[in-house]
Amino acid sequence: MELFELLKQGQPHRIAVTYRKQKIGEELRIWQDAKNAQLDILIGTRPAVFTPMCNLGLIIIEEEDGYGYKEEQAPYYHAREVALMRAQLGEHKVILAGRTPTLESYYAIKTKKMRYIGPEAGEDEKSEIKIVDMRQYGFSRKGARPIISPALGDRIQKALTAGKKIIIFVNRKGFAASAYCPKCGLVLTCEKCSRGLAFYSEEKKLVCNLCGLTKPLPSACPQCGARYIKHKGFGIERIKSQLHLSYPQAKICRIDKEHDTLPPDAQIILATEMIFHREQVPAADVVAAIDLDKALQIVNYRGNEKLYSLVHRLKTIVRDELLIQTAMPEHYQQKEFIHFNIQKLFDAELRERKALSLPPFAHLAAVSLRGKDLEHTKRIAFEVYEKLKDKDSKVMIFEPTEGLPAKLRGKYRFNILLKAKNPFHLSDFLRKHLAGIRHSGVISTIEIDPQ
Template sequence: MDRIRDMSYANVAFPITVNRLFTYAVPQHLDTIILPGMRVLASFHGSAQEGVVVERIDETDLSADKIKNISECLDDTPTYSEELLALTKWMSDYYLTSWGNALYCAVPAAVRNQKQIYVRLQPEYTPPIGKVQKKIVAVLESEEELTLNQLARRLGVTYANLRPKITTLKQKGVVEEIVSHKPKATSQFTNVAELALPHADIRDEINELMTGSDGYEQSTNKPKSRVPHAAALKHAEILQILLDEGIALTITELTKQVKASPSMIRTLERRGFIKISRAAAVRNPLSQQPVAPTQPYTLNPFQSDAFREILKALRSEDESKQGFLLHGVTGSGKTEVYMQAIAHILENGKSVIVLVPEISLTPQTASRFIGRFGERVALLHSRLSDGERFDQWHRIQKGEADIVIGPRSAIFAPVKQLGLLIIDEEHSDSYKSDTAPRYHAREVAQKRSELSNCPLVLGSATPSLESFFHAKNGTYKLLKLPNRVMDRKMPDVHIVDMRNELKKGNRTIFSEYLRNAITERLERQEQTILFLNRRGHSKYVFCRTCGYVERCLNCSISLTFHFETKQLVCHHCGHRRDTHPSCPDCNGTAIDYFGRRGFGTETVEQEVIKSYPMAKVQRFDADTTTRKNAHQHILEAFERQEIDILIGTQMVSKGLDFPNVSLVGVVVADTALNLPDFRASEQTFSLLTQVAGRSGRAETAGEVIIQTYLPDHYCITAVKQHDYIGFYKKEVEERNVLQYPPYSHVATLLLRGEDEKDVIDASHAVSDYLETLQTDRFPEVKILGPAPAPLSKIDGKYR
C-alpha cells in the first residue's frame, strides 16, 4: 500500500488498557498548533474522547478511509514535556501498562479535563407551554449556560427527572447541548491594587495627608476633595504600604493590613492614586501555616564530605551522572545536606524535586524548605483541594516554583530544567503504587534523572536492601552520616520481654517498665510517642462461648472494632456494620470487644487516658486525619507541646522532628514480623529504627522502649544496637540462599474474580502457559505457585 503523504498526522495515546497508539489526521487549521504533549479530542469508538499527541508524523501506511481527523486541541501549550513523554513511554514498556494510562497518572486529577454537557437556549426559539419547561427556560434566561447537574439543583429536581425534559426541549429547538472538556478546577481571580502615579507624587501625597491637610490640593491628577483627618491617615497608610511593597496587593490583604474598609481603597482609585485590576489568585495550601526563616549552618565533617560529593556531580559535565545513597542515622542532618545542595542548583537556574513518603510529612518538610527558600517551593499531594492542586501544578509548569515537594506522584511534576532529584526515606514502601498503573517512584526517579542528566540522591537511616546492595556494588555512590548533628547521643533502647510480664501476672498492654517511664516524662514535662502499627480498638471481635469471629462479608479477614463509632470496619474494602449485642452464631452474650488477642491504637488511647487522666493525649492515625489539614494541626499542636502523649501508627515513624520528645514506646514490635512476606524482617527493622529515631533529637536524652514477644530475633537485637550493617549482613545472607531480591527480581501475577473456581482454574492455566514459555525460552526464570493470596478474598472477589 502506498504511503499517504498529502496530510499531516499525529499518533495519539488514549487512557485505555490496550497498549497501542492511534493515528489521526491533523486538520489544516490545527497543523501549526498541535505539538507533541498536547491533549486533543478525537473520535474513538463512536464518541469524542480525550487523548495525548505523543508524536507528529508526515506519512502513514493506513488507507485514507480509515483515518479520522482530530476534532479539537484542548491545550495552548503542551501539558507533557518531551521529558515526561519519554518517561511515561519507558513506564509503559517497563511496567507493562499502556502509554495512555501512564500519561493519565502523570497529571493530577484537578488538572485533567472532564467531560461536561452544558445546556443553553437557542438564539431563537418558540416559548414552551408546559409549566416545568417554562421554569427551565426562565433559569436559562438568567444564566448563559449550565451543566445538567447545576440546572437540576437550581430547579430542585433530580438529574433523572430533568434529563427527559431537556431532551424534549432539544427536539423542539428550544435548547442546545454543548459538550465541553474542561479541568475539574479552574483559575481563581481577585481584585488587586497598585500605585497609579510616580513614586515621587505618591510620597508628596503621603506627606500632605500626614500633616493633617483637610483636603487635596487642586492639580490635574489630584481633584479637590475634603477628607476627614482619620480617613486621611488611613489613606496615607494604604499608599505607604503599596510604596514599600513595590508590587500589587490583593484588596483583601490590603484591608487586613490597614484595618480599613474596601471603600477607602476605592476612594483612592477614584482620585487617581491607585488602580484596581483583576489578577489570578494562587490558592496556597501553606498560607495559614507559620514558617520560621532558617539559615544554613556549618556542616560537620561527614556532612561536608557528602555535600562535596553531590556538588562534584552537579558540576560535572558527564552525560551520565552517578546517583547517591546518603546513609545517615536518624537526626544526622540529611535535610541540611539536601538544602545546601538545592541552594547550589537554584543559583544555576535549575529545579529540584523532593519526594517524601507520607502526605503527613509534606507540610512539615515544606515549612523547613519555605523557611529557607520562600515562595520558590510548591507542594503536590492528594490532600490538597482541587483548586490548590490546580494552582500549584500551574505554578510549577510556568517556572514560578522551582522546588517541588510531595509523595510519589510528585515525581511527574512539570518542572523546568530539572537539576536534582531527592528521595527522602527512600526505603519506604509507600513509594510503590499498588493501583494501576503500578510503579515504584524510586525506579521512575532513576529513569527521570537519566533523562534529565541530573543526580539522584536517595536518603535514609535504614536504606532498602536493594539500594544498599547497589551502593555496595557501585551502582550508587555511598555517602555516610554515622553520627547525629552536634554529637548528640543516639537514644538508649530497652527491650521488654512481654512473656515475662505475663508470668508476673501483668495482662495489660503496658509493661511496668513502660508505665514508669511514661510517668517520669509527664513529671518532667517531656513528651512521649507511643507506636503501634495497627488502627482501631481490637484486631478482631470474637465470641468466648463458641469462638465465632466477626468477618467481612466481602473479604477473607476479620473486622476491626472501632471504639469511637462502635462499629466493625474492614480496613481493606471499607465495609462497615454495627456491632451485635449477641453472637450471630450461638446467640451468646460473651462477646470480647477489648482485643485480648489483638488491639489497635484506639485501645492504646483508652488505656493511656485511664492510666494518666491528667495527660493531654492525641491519636494520630488514618482515622483521626481524614479531614483536610488534620495532619498539620495535630503535629503543630504537638510541636507547641499542647499534647503530652502522641499515639500513632507508622505515620509517627518517618521524618518527624520534635526536640521535647524523650521517650518512644513501641507497644507491640511483632505485628509485621510473621507476615507471609520475605521483606517482613526488613520492614520491621526499618519501622522500629525510624520510630526510635524520633526520641532524643535535641539536648534532652532519649529512650526507646520496645515491647516484644521475640526479644532474641536478629531484627530486634539489631534495632537495640543501632546496627544497620549487622542487620544487612544477616538479612542479605538469607536472601542469597533463597535467591530473593536483591539477587533476583520478583513479579507477582494476581488473578481475581467473583467465582472462586474460575479464578483457580484460570491461575492454573496461566501457570501452565508460563511453564511452557520458561522451558522453551526462559530457563533461568523460576515459577512459583499458583497459591491463594495472603488475603484470598477482598471486596467480594477471590484472589
C-alpha cells in the same frame, strides 16, 4: 504545601505544586510551563515524576522508603524507579532522602552506584535497646497477655515522676482486634474479605482494615440473636483507656490517622506510624514499642528490612531509652540489634538475600489472579502455572499460593511468583507467555518486585 511556602520565601524562583484531584486545566498549565522553561521548581506527588521539565537538573525523592511511591493501578510504576531511569536517560541527578535507606538503595551505595551523603551512622553504645520478654508474664484468665508489661509500667511511672515524656508506639487501629458473639462464637467479619472486623469503641463502629468497609456495631448477634457482642485483642483506644486508669494524673494524647493534635504539655503520647508523617516529629525520653512482633510475622522477605527501618525511625525520636515488648525475644537478641547498628544489620540481611537470591540480587514478579469463585480461580491459577513452567531456564517459577489476604473486596486471590536475575528478561518472558492467556471471571495483574 508547607514546603511550597518555605521555598517561596524571599526567593525569585518560579515554583508550582501539583497534587491529587487538581483541576485538569491547572495541571495542564503547569506541564506547559515546565516544558516551556517557565518553571524553576516543581513540588508534586507521585505522577509529578513524569513532568517534562525543561533543563531538568535534579529530582529529589523525599522519604524514599514511603509506600506512596508505588502506583497500585495501571499504569503501574514506582516513582523512585522512574526518577532513577530518567537520570540514566538524561543529565540530571537524583537525591533519595529519608530517615532510613531502603535495602535496595543501601546496596546501590555499597556497590558505588549511589553516593551516601551523611550523617554517618555508627554503633550507638550509650543507648541500648531494652527487650522486655513478655513470655514471663503468662496469660490472664481471659487468655491475654498484659498490654503494658509491669516492667514497662514501672518505667513509665519513673519517667512521669522525673517529669519526662513518653511515647508508646502501637501499630494497631481501633479498640479491639475483633468482635465476637460469646454465645454462638460467631466472629464478625467483612463479607467481602472474610477477615475479622476491628471494633472502634469511640464511634461504636466496625471497620475492615483491609477494604475500609465500615458498619455500626450490631446490637444483637446476626447469627443467634444474643444481645451482647464481646471484643478481644487490643487497639490504640483500649491502650489509651488502660493508661488513663493506671496513670490518672498524666496528660495522655493520641496520634493516628483520626487524631493529629499534639498539646505541648502531653506527657504520654500514644502513636501509630502517623507520628512520622508529622511536619515536626516529636521526641521523647522513653519510647516503647509494644507490638513490633507483627512486623516479624509478615510472610514476606521484606519483614526484617521493615522491622529494622521502623526501629531505626524510633531510635531517631528517643532521648534516653527504647523498650521493645516481645513474645519472640530470640529475634531481637543479637548484638547488632541491641546496639542497633543498622549497617551491620543491613549487611547481614544482604548476605541472606544473596544466599536466597532475592532482591536486590534478583528480581521477582508476582502474577496475581483474582476471581469471585474460589475453585475456578484456583484452577485457572494452576493452568497459568503449567503454561509458564519449564519455559525458560533463566526464570524460576513457584507453584500458585493463596494471596495474603486470601480474599479481598469479594475476590479470591492466588499468586504465582517468578524470579530472575535480569528484570527486563523477566518482563519479556511474561509478555511473551502471558499475552494469549484470557480467562473469563478471573482478572490477572503482574507486579514486579512486590513491596
